[in-house]
Amino acid sequence: MAHVASHDEHHGHVDQESLKILGFWIFLVTDCILFATLFASYMVLRTHIDGGPNGKELFELPGVVAETFILLTSSFTSGLATLAMHKGKVKNLIGWLAVTVILGASFVGLEINEFTKMAMEGATISRSAFLSGFFTLVGTHGLHVSIGLIWMIGLMFQISKRGITAVTKRKVFIIGLYWHFLDVVWIFLFTAVYLLGVM
């Protein structure tokens, strides 16, 4: 938490930055609760297919596994970006953020592809309670990733303009936390939705 702060000399300013990081941790906890409610409704409704398709018929594991590894790798590269930042390497920092954005964009692309395929087969959000729960839960995660991408691109511009300062340091650290958090949510999605679904 005081990660970024502890290596800075301007102490008054620093406390402000580490407080903002704590604030972001609290946001992540509330976001956890959002996902928990969506998880809860999905888990309760997953057997309510109303004569429509179930997970076993709909989910295509190869695509989902690809998404999983892409997101996992992007979580790793965002970690490398944070590392480059701590070493003061602006070019590497922007480079790793760019790699993370590309991976994140391919994840979102694959997910949109998966969703359209399902919708074309008639498995739309209004087909059954199971599919409403599914699209809301997975879609909310995809939306989080998409927002993260826009955020990350904006941050890359800011870093290229201002370099690594106490403020941009905090911002990179926070988006790293956000990105790892999204990976954690995806791990549970992968396990509870897809693996349990095809079982």
Next chain:
Amino acid sequence: MMQQEMHTEAHGSTKSYVIGFVLSIILTIIPLLLVVNHVLPVGPLVVTIMGMAVLQFLIQLFFFMHVREGEGPKYNVMALILGVIFVITIVGGSMWVMTFNSMVQ
């Protein structure tokens, strides 16, 4: 580039990220193989893959998010523990209470 980074070991370093990454990949492949090959009966299988998801969550937390780093009281850890309690209560509680649904009908 990677080798360059290996020299300085501050902030958990590249090493901890690589270890976390490799462990995460392993913990993704094992449940996948277990499910695809139908090795275990359903009950133990569900427990195993959920257990591995939780393990991977802890790996992200310690190797990537550096949850314990920094000085002073760990308010972020306290917030996180509270969050975990909320999540377990909401998800576990909902699933448990809805198992009574069939009795009502």
